[in-house]
Amino acid sequence: MNTAPIQQGKAASGVLVFHSRTSRFALVGGIAATIQLALMSALIALDVPAWNAEVTAFALSAQANFLLSSRFTWADRGDPSVRRWLAFMLTVTMSAIMNFAVFEVARDMTPVLVASALGILAGSCLNFVVGDRAVFRRPASEAVTGMEPARSRSH
DSSP states (O other), rough: OOSSSHHHHHHHHHHHHHHHHHHHHHHHHHHHHHHHHEEEHHHHHTTTTTTHHHHHHHHHHHHHHHHHHHIIITGOOOOOOOOHHHHHHHHHHHHHHHHHHHHHHHHHHHHHHHHHHHHHHHHHHHHHHIIIIIIIIOOOOHHHOOOOOOOOOOO
């Protein structure tokens, strides 16, 4: 049975794809954030200093984020590649600056896990825009219309 939404023109399908992608991005981001916070919590429990725990947890969760983003959020835009991984890691590095700055400011006012969560949230918008427009950009054949083909799923 086809569970794809009924398309009513390119504009409607573009909106559906956008909402679907942002939902997948949010889900993947939530999973990556959970991984980061769990790792950070475990490292802090092992008496690892907060900054070391934050950086380590961030770096490890970024790898899971790339795999999930490649296979779920932007799966319709091709398979993961070394070029995409490098571009993703560059994006993560840029968002890390924002993430760590927010963490540094917030950790003096909130518990470290809350500060870490605030840092994650701060980098999310940058990650989505750069991921969508550069890291996982549409193939050139789809870039002309700005529309992505709707994916149908059979069950």
